[in-house]
Amino acid sequence: MAEMSLHDLFVYDETSPSCLKWKITANNATAKSGAPAGKVKTYGTNQYWSVSYKNKQYKGHRIVWQLVRGDSLSPKDVIDHIDGNGLNNSILNLRVVDKALNNRNSRRRGSPNATGLPAGLCIHSGGLSIRARVNGIDGKRISKSFSIRKNGLENAINQAVLWRDKSIKSLNKLGAGYTERHGK
Template structure:
């Protein structure tokens, strides 16, 4: 949970739900799970009853459960559950389809991103938008590594994608023109004869746009 994955806690590729059409809007079940406020299922009270969150280490651990949580179950279920899980790390590393890795925990048969559950436990409410990991490590769930952020904020704190062919964010090669293209989001900044000129145009356009120091750097 503090940024490392032990040999017994291997990364899993969770089956995150795909987008579904609802009326005139495209809403993803994944976003519904992540937002929490839309779900209206897991509350801070419920989360706090099930999980201990240590803001200094970022760890989530299962709490011991009382017999009342096993009403209607076979005799001994409570004891067996507590012997197996109480005090143990909750969840595991989950690799998403985009290659990013986060800690995830299954609660009441639903999969949640651990950093959002941690926020819920600590502050008593779901984040109003996304949670950005300041150091870019989705497994580092210490509270001082969190900030509430929009999608734009989140993108401005991302490191260089491994798929980058140029090693520079916002710069690509145009075979049809035989030139380097610079761009910022959907804004075309121009085409250039040299890579250095294209990089300079991109860097100039970034000024005052809120990009963090780690943006565009190799992970």
């Protein structure tokens, strides 16, 4: 018997919590035709919909992408949840990106740095300046320092934040893919 395709197994349906419903009855317990497909699984600190079929786990967002867009995905392709909610598999919330772009859309990990500075800022030059940093489209770090001695600490931080925000807007015009959630 030939292997079943995703289109044989699932239908995209935004009324289902995972945005997937079973097209067939795969087992009598949970996978019944018309029933919502998937269970919430935790991967690291994130939660995603996972669907099991023939003892193999599939990430729900990858199934949704392939069903709706028709694109086949390589294992290296990353499906980004634009709003950061791994449980929101609406096709309008998904995009294929590389790992670097996906990281630009991630929340700050862990606790804020010990200085309490906003994301992308650090104390530099032995405490004499505030350095703002962003990653360019090519992945190279771009930075600019603001003197605490000349501007005072608060002004240096404010200038660094403004520079960082302007840089992100400029990079986004070139397709960098930073979102409002980056570093928050």
